[in-house]
Amino acid sequence: QKEVEQNSGPLSVPEGAIASLNCTYSDRGSQSFFWYRQYSGKSPELIMFIYSNGDKEDGRFTAQLNKASQYVSLLIRDSQPSDSATYLCAVNGVDNFNKFYFGSGTKLNVKP
Amino acid sequence: DVKVTQSSRYLVKRTGEKVFLECVQDMDHENMFWYRQDPGLGLRLIYFSYDVKMKEKGDIPEGYSVSREKKERFSLILESASTNQTSMYLCASSPAGSGNTIYFGEGSWLTVV
Numbered sequence: 001q002k003e004v005e006q007n008s009g010p011l012s013v014p015e016g017a018i019a020s021l022n023c024t025y026s027d028r029g030s031q032s033f034f035w036y037r038q039y040s041g042k043s044p045e046l047i048m049f050i051y052s053n054g055d056k057e058d059g060r061f062t063a064q065l066n067k068a069s070q071y072v073s074l075l076i077r078d079s080q081p082s083d084s085a086t087y088l089c090a091v092n093g094v095d096n097f098n099k100f101y102f103g104s105g106t107k108l109n110v111k112p
Numbered sequence: 113d114v115k116v117t118q119s120s121r122y123l124v125k126r127t128g129e130k131v132f133l134e135c136v137q138d139m140d141h142e143n144m145f146w147y148r149q150d151p152g153l154g155l156r157l158i159y160f161s162y163d164v165k166m167k168e169k170g171d172i173p174e175g176y177s178v179s180r181e182k183k184e185r186f187s188l189i190l191e192s193a194s195t196n197q198t199s200m201y202l203c204a205s206s207p208a209g210s211g212n213t214i215y216f217g218e219g220s221w222l223t224v225v
Contacts, residue, residue, distance in 0.1 A: 008152070032211040043202055043216040044155075051211055088155070092211065098143045098162050100206075100214050104154030 003027075004091050006103035014111050019076040021106050023089030026070070032092035033065055033072045037085045038105065044088055048074070079110045115139070116217035118203050124223045131190040133220050135203030141215075142208035144186035146170075146178060148199040149219075155202065161186055162208065193224045 003026035013019045021035075032051050036044035050056045050063040050072065062075040072091075076083055086105040093099035119134045137144065145160040147170075157170030159178040167178050175197060179187045186205075190197055203217040 034213065043219045046213055046215070049211070049213060090214070098206070098208060099157070099160065100145075101157075102147075102155040104152065 004089055004101050004103040006087075006089055006106045008104060009107040010109050011106055012109045012111060013079050015079060015081060017079050017110075019079045019083065019108055019110070021074040021076070021087050021089075021108065023072045023074075023103055024070055025072070025089075025091045025101075027091070027093075028067075028070060030070075030091045030093075033063070034090040034100070035061075035063060035072075035074045036088040036090060036102075037083075038088060039085045047087075076108075079108075081110050081112050084108055084110045116203055116205050116215055118201075118217040118220045120220050121218065122221045124225060125190075125193050127194060127224055129190075129193050129224075131193050131222065131224075133188040133190075133201055133203070133222070135186045135188070135217055136184050137186075137203075137205040137215075138184065139205065139207075139215075140183065141205040142183075143206045143214075144180065145204040145206075145214065146176070146186065146188045147202045147204065148172070149202060150199050158188065158201075190222075193222075195224050198222060198224045 034049045035047045038044040048063045060077045064073045088105045089103040116137045146158040147155045161180040177189045201220045206214040
């Protein structure tokens with residue numbers, strides 16, 4: 001069983017603040033990492049993916065990957081109430097690149 | 113845009129009924145997946161398929177079967193529905209190979225009474 005761990009939250013931040021979401025994974029050989037956003041009652045939608053160590057920025061979102069520490073994070077700058085959702089971390093399987101393993105998600109609340 | 117369509121959004125079935133959940137993707141993806149999502153348990157993989165007529169068990173295949181007769185269509189079958197199969201079911205697809213994104217359908221909410 002591959003493990004992808006996330007703090008379930010809820011994480012509460014005020015509007016305009018930076019929200020920091022964290023994820024650890026157990027399989028050291030994992031290659032690809034994804035962040036999905038899921039609004040209540042809806043299906044997950046892709047926000048970002050990252051393959052290499054370091055930071056990757058896309059608008060207000062920054063994904064950070066540290067393979068040595070087996071840690072991936074998502075930073076949301078200038079958080080908005082519309083960012084309130086559950087954020088899922090996903091990792092590609094090592095034994096089978098076609099399989100994905102998901103964390104249970106962190107619920108983010110952005111207060112106006 | 114990738115489109116993954118789950119034809120049944122909300123279903124209520126009785127214990128012991130046979131249930132079919134259908135999923136169609138329009139992007140010629142090799143891989144298709146069925147997950148279920150329950151509060152506090154996250155997304156759990158039931159089955160996935162990497163080619164027509166090919167399937168592989170996920171983490172929780174008991175009580176489920178799947179069918180993939182055509183590349184674009186992947187069906188989840190509950191042979192004899194039970195109340196503990198009440199859940200949201202998510203179909204997804206992805207291209208083959210490392211690093212490719214997985215795309216989800218809108219989900220099917222199944223209640224077994």
